[in-house]
Amino acid sequence: MTKSVVTSAYEDGLRHIANFGQTMHLCRVAPLDYNQAVQTATQAQSGVALGKSTLTLSVNQGTYTTTTGLTSGRRLNITTQTTITLSETANANHLAIVSDTRSALLLVTTITSQAVTAGNTAATSSFNLEIRDPT
């Protein structure tokens, strides 16, 4: 019994993030939708954003790179961001990538929780989104 999925299915899925993920936001909790991800608590009571960085769209243009998955399937690498300007003081423990033109929340992941201070800058490590083969 074998299960397989064509690689381009994974690739296209990952490229959706790369083609529309315009902005990365650091968040104090996991955002549930676009508005929560992009607004600070000062701007809206439900806002969870702490700071943001503008990303370069499309693969192999600076921010996003697709490769063979580390375990299997395909992998999207999101490169290090070094100049995230912080506008709120709180614990940062989530990260979101959003499409501003589509008002869409595309990806949320966790970060090692750390107190951050408004006015400082933050840097995020490189990370990956991997879609693995069916087994």
Place this chain on the structure above:
Amino acid sequence: MQRFNIALTATGVIAVDAGSIEEALSLVELSIRKGGLALCGRALRNPTAALAPLIDATSKANAPATAVTAEVAPTRQDDHALEVQDVVVDARTFFSGGVIQNDNSPN
């Protein structure tokens, strides 16, 4: 409180007496005093650029420029390095628990 000597030129170009000053100044509030004139500013990631107008103003007000002392007092936290966790989508979620079983495909 740390004290560093900063050398001036007439055009406001600076040099410092410690190699690590650039990094140190990038994270602190800065005050410069010379000849009774005190200037304060915040030096961020590009301390040279941030300092240049202060040094230049000091130089013009106190020509000929020679040197000033900068008192560096940390008032800000270090900038933050955040570790992001990978996201893994396991295709088994879709195939063993969803689409294929619901379509009555062989499992």
